[in-house]
Amino acid sequence: MLDANTPENINKLKPTSKGFSGPHKKPIKSKEETMEYREHKEVCDTLEGAARSIIKSTPDSLEREGLSRTPARFAKAMNFLLQGYHLTPQKVVGEGVFSSEGGGLVSVNNIEFYSMCEHHILPFWGNVTIAYYPENKILGLSKFPRIIDIYARRLQVQERLTREIVQATHELINPRAVMVRIKASHLCMMMRGVEKQQSFTITEYALGLDKLSPLETDRLMAVFSEQK
């Protein structure tokens, strides 16, 4: 922020044909006045209300020390876990698309993720393996975990999460073929319902497999058969 009272900044605040060139051109809004803050506040109030309702549905007391600040903490945690709604692949990848050096198979294995099942609002988590044959672009390897989080940090089902990661990769770098496999455990199955603690769910989705030779298909499938 420029300070008009310091001599070196006075020139920067001279009037121009468009008005003042300095930071005082627009009236400065306090954080509380911005649209973004008001929307954020509204979401937090809604989430806090939801947490209060859950606690009120039990014989427990919102006045109890351990619970009194729980609605605020719940809102903060949910805001974090659902932040994917505000992100797009283009936003998170930024400058992370590069020219491909040859079209060899690229795979990133066992990227961990945490998501929330849309049927019970309970966590499911596990790992994602992604493999693709580039056309003429590749993605920086660190971008895959970010792409996964865009879709994992929403209310989700594992099947759609798998497809959305494939589609986002396809949109960003248009590879010849891309395949994603997710292995996940679901708390809604482990803690309730069928109560099967050792079960896991595997989902797969692919685009462009018909463009691959039999040898390339074998190599791609080998990546997934090695997955834990």
Ligand SMILES: [Zn+2]
């Ligand atoms: Zn569920």
